[in-house]
Amino acid sequence: MIIGHISDIHWLDTTGAHVLDFMNKRISGGINLLAGRAKKHTKDAARCALETLKREGCDHLIVTGDISNLALPAEFSAVKAAMDSYFDDDHKTIVPGNHDYYTRESLKARRFEKMIYTSSPGNLDIGVSATWPFVRILGEVAVIGLNSARPRPWFVAGGILGQQQLDDLEKALQHPEVASRFKIVALHHNLFQVVTTPGECLRNLRERRELLAIAQKYGVQLMIHGHDHDYVYKKMDQLIVAEAGSCSVSSFKADNRAGKFNRYFIENGRLEKTETWRYEHGKYVLWKEIGN
Numbered sequence: 001m002i003i004g005h006i007s008d009i010h011w012l013d014t015t016g017a018h019v020l021d022f023m024n025k026r027i028s029g030g031i032n033l034l035a036g037r038a039k040k041h042t043k044d045a046a047r048c049a050l051e052t053l054k055r056e057g058c059d060h061l062i063v064t065g066d067i068s069n070l071a072l073p074a075e076f077s078a079v080k081a082a083m084d085s086y087f088d089d090d091h092k093t094i095v096p097g098n099h100d101y102y103t104r105e106s107l108k109a110r111r112f113e114k115m116i117y118t119s120s121p122g123n124l125d126i127g128v129s130a131t132w133p134f135v136r137i138l139g140e141v142a143v144i145g146l147n148s149a150r151p152r153p154w155f156v157a158g159g160i161l162g163q164q165q166l167d168d169l170e171k172a173l174q175h176p177e178v179a180s181r182f183k184i185v186a187l188h189h190n191l192f193q194v195v196t197t198p199g200e201c202l203r204n205l206r207e208r209r210e211l212l213a214i215a216q217k218y219g220v221q222l223m224i225h226g227h228d229h230d231y232v233y234k235k236m237d238q239l240i241v242a243e244a245g246s247c248s249v250s251s252f253k254a255d256n257r258a259g260k261f262n263r264y265f266i267e268n269g270r271l272e273k274t275e276t277w278r279y280e281h282g283k284y285v286l287w288k289e290i291g292n
């Protein structure tokens with residue numbers, strides 16, 4: 001089975017937005033956009049990633065959050081339509097990022113749940129009442145989706161899972177339908193502190209150590225995330241933690257920050273190979289291949 005992994009599309013669309021929609025944290029987001037984000041993340045690169053995955057072969061697509069820029073309704077419907085034109089809801093799984101809960105208003109409106117989450121059918125009943133974690137069974141693979149995103153104060157982009165979600169994750173991992181399969185945990189926030197600048201602590205996942213410990217305890221083979229827009233591939237015994245980067249980045253200074261996506265080849269209960277594709281001169285090309 002081939003799992004495709006894209007992240008951090010950061011689709012910008014202010015159609016229908018009212019000036020009042022910007023009288024909140026979106027002001028800082030707007031400044032950020034003016035500072036270059038809008039130029040860096042393009043819809044062409046995002047569409048090219050989807051088109052390349054479809055063409056090269058991908059049985060199921062996992063999207064690890066930040067699909068929108070400012071959690072506006074127009075962004076969710078446009079980015080959903082773009083993804084739908086390549087992968088229907090039976091063939092894609094999406095978890096949210098901090099930009100998808102950019103404001104308290106977007107949380108209150110349950111915009112991600114209503115416009116994106118409810119379109120993920122066929123979740124396994126793991127006996128928990130919360131929306132996250134959820135489990136999807138895809139043949140020999142079990143995908144466990146987590147939500148590490150919630151509205152945070154200005155200039156804070158860190159993630160929080162909460163004790164309940166960690167407890168429910170343990171429950172999910174013990175479910176016989178999950179325990180017997182190749183387990184992929186998908187979330188938005190990074191699990192390692194990639195950069196050590198002072199502001200970096202505002203971008204971390206609060207429970208990253210606890211989450212890694214649970215993943216190792218229950219034999220999770222693959223954890224995938226986004227958020228850092230950076231390339232990560234780290235092996236910890238039987239566990240591999242991977243981030244390709246943002247799939248919509250079309251202009252960049254450092255190699256690691258170029259637009260990227262991953263393909264994971266899973267056969268007979270193991271990850272045989274990971275491919276990373278990179279956006280170069282208007283098209284995606286194979287950049288790196290790691291066998292396991």
Ligand SMILES: [Fe+2]
Nearest residue numbers: 008066097227
């Ligand atoms: Fe992002």
Ligand SMILES: [Fe+2]
Nearest residue numbers: 066097098227
């Ligand atoms: Fe993020």
